[in-house]
Amino acid sequence: MELLCPAGNLASLKSAIKAGADAIYLGLKDDTNARSFAGLNFTPAKLAEAARFTHAHGRxxxxxxxxxxxxGEEHRWYQAVDLAAExxxxxxxxxDMSLLDYAHHKYPDMPLHLSVQASATNxxxxEFYKQTFNIERAVLPRVLSMKQVRDLAKEHIVDLEVFAFGSLCIMAEGRCHLSSWVTGESPNTGGSCSPxxxxxWQxxxxxxxxxxxxVLIDKSNLNDQMGYPVVCKGRYCTASQNQADFLLESPTSLNTLSLLPELYQAGVVSLKIEGRQRSPAYVEQVTRIWRQAIDSFMNNPSQFAVRREWNAMLAKVSEGQITTLGAYERSWQ
Structure with missing residues (x-):
């Protein structure tokens, strides 16, 4: 299984490669990607440098x-496709389907992966994306159970990639407009749930x-471990409950180390680590642990066991220092 790791800058990219990542994903320094934060991402020149460095290391x-x-601004996204090809x-x-169409016809040899933001769940x-745009891989939304992942894998339509570790999203990705109710800016076009x-903070x-x-979305103690503020992870009161609580989602991170055997048996080809907005130290630490776990499993699948120190280290860099299996452990589907 491929270990796919995030990079918000060159330092993170180099840390991931040094720690054992098989592949790196990154974005440009604008709103063409969904982690559009100041100080993050790559200029065209830095993208070219990142590609040279990555390929030089065989990744x-x-x-x-x-x-x-x-x-009216579609040309900027098309230009990003051209930069990628260059x-x-x-x-x-x-x-986006118009971008898939543009890339498919102008650069037919460039592999296309369907983003989780397309929210393809069946x-x-x-089949539509494969037949129309010849995608090679699809990133599955984090709302699918393990049974649903297995069922899709059995169809052998395209390669499947899943999120293995990092911040969770409880919404159907690509269809969420919750934060735009507060900020007036859609994360699907602006590149961030919380610009x-x-x-x-006060x-x-x-x-x-x-x-x-x-808009007040949370009140916490100074020593509380909190993730980046987004509407769905705030604490609120209701008409029947005066005590503020996490009503939609609590700050927690996905950790699927224990599901490595099941994901492998299902035929998942790529395990994705979330966190392009995180530090190089985070990227290095998470990549190193997952590299060890994947290698341990592949070397002796029947004897694979999650080491206590792996989970302890991952918990320290998780939102709220809590981890979960998320939708993968749903038993009611």
Whole structure:
């Protein structure tokens, strides 16, 4: 199984490769990708440098173009496809059908991966994208159970990639507009659920108040471990409950180490680590642990066991220092 790791800058990319990543995914320094934060991502020159470095080490590099073009500005997304071809990336990760069409016809030899933002969750959807745009791989949304992943893999339509570790999304990716109700900016076109310009933290006594576009979405203790503020992970009161609580989703991270044998047996080809917005230290640590785990499993599948120290280290870099199997452990489907 391929270990696919994130890079928000060259330092993270080099850390991932040094720690054992098989492939790297990254985005351009604009809103063509869904991690459009100031100080992150790659200029065209840095993309070319990243591609040269990655290929020199025998690894692969994928460019993420997973937002949807804004009306009248489509040319910027098309230009990003051209840049990817010029840099000789190994694949494009795309959600929008017009971009898939453009890339498929202009660069027919460039591998296309269907982004999780396309929210393709069934065989008919995958068949459509395969027949229409000749995609080679699909990134499955994090709302699917293990049974659903296995059922899709049995169809052998395209290669399947799943998120293995990192921040969770409880929504059907690509279809969520929850944060736009607060910020007025859609994450599907703007590149971020919570644009940094809208985020405010205020400390008072031993409390920290988190606001998004002046809307209070959380109150926590100063020592609480908190993730990046997004609407779905805020704490709220209801008409029947005056005590604020996590009503939609609590800050936690996905960790599927224990599912390695099942994912392998299902035929999943790529395990994706979330975190292009995280530090090089995070990327190095998570990559190193997953490299050890995958190698341990592949060397002796029947005797594979998750080491306690692996989970302990991963928990330290997780949101809220808590991990979960997410939708994979749903038993009711």
């Amino acid at each position: 692969k590099i994928f460019l993420t173009l997973n937002t949807f073009p804004k009306p 840099a000789q990336v190994d694949a494009l990760i795309v959600a 065989a008919k959807a995958l 940094a310009k809208h985020v405010r 400390e008072s006594g031993d409390a920290r108040f988190t606001r998004l576009n002046n």
